[in-house]
Amino acid sequence: MAEALAIAVGKYTYVHEVGKGPPEAIDAHHIVVRRSREKGFNLCLFTLLLFAYPTFLLFRQGKLDTLHIWSLFIMTLLMRLFLKKPVKKESILILPAFGVQLETQYGRYLLLLCRVRQFVPISRILKPVLTECVTPITCYWSLSLIIRGEEELMLVFKELRPPVKMLAPIWKALCAAIECGECTETIT
Template sequence: MGENSFAHRKYMYFHDQKYPHEAIDIHHIEVQSNGAKRVFLSLLTAIVVGNALYLVLTKEKSVTLLFSSFLLWAFLRKLLLGKPVKKESVVIMPTLGIQLETLYISGRITRQFVPVSKILKPVLQECVTPVTCYWSLSLVLREEEELTPVFKELRPPLKMLIPVWKALCAATGEGSSHSRTEDSGDAEEGVRSETNP
């Protein structure tokens, strides 16, 4: 992995630079494959083979058994595969706007375009729930009451959000907060001072 990509537990960050930096800046956060699909397929095979053997040995056709095995299969699928998102990307076009893309495992892609003139400021915020605590990157938009999350499905760590936040700050003219974070020497402390007044 080069300096344009790094991994952190279950996420992989890529900074795509196939276009000139001034024209288009693309940041990807991808879910790493952890073998859950293989485990899921082996469990599904075990359930189907077990049911088939049971039905052959008992010479009964139990609808309850088949129904319960399908419920177990659905529960294991949800448990092992988690969110059906493969990758989320931020495409920054400084003169036009920002395109937010989500690629699902099924192949479906959702896109949202936000014009640069509508963006007031990109913000990093710490989100606390009764169960967990995580960082979120959002956009403050003109004439919008709610923040627009940049990564709608994934919860990447702060380490991966900082390069995207800096690029968004540079594209939207928020260069002062970008330089303040770099000068502090500790990016995490700079982000905390920016996000917590």
């Protein structure tokens, strides 16, 4: 990739990479989650201490009672919650002649990585849409694709909720790639 533009807002960093060459070049947009190493280390240490104390009490007394069983059960749930696969990055690669590739990169604290990719041909995409999602607790923006033959919208960023400031340039790039005339509205 030749040029890169980066914008950081809150816990997200938006990186836009444009390749060299003709207008059909790959246009890559990445949303990266910024996390500190100290937070991950403190989280693992906290979980380890919470798990070690009930185990120590269990082996010290040599008997199994209800308190120990519940504390082990709760510690197991906490460890599972804290050590789940966090999302490191979500990307969209726009290939105007071919389609769009959506990619989610997961990472664990033990340096294991997992990537999930999905390709959507350009002929199946009817229109990209920016929608405002309202729940009883929060309100956020999402970028979706209207797919030919599908009843539901396809979310571009399935795990992350980046701000509209990061979604607007991606939406414009998608509109330009699929050449829909109705996508010329401005986002403020």
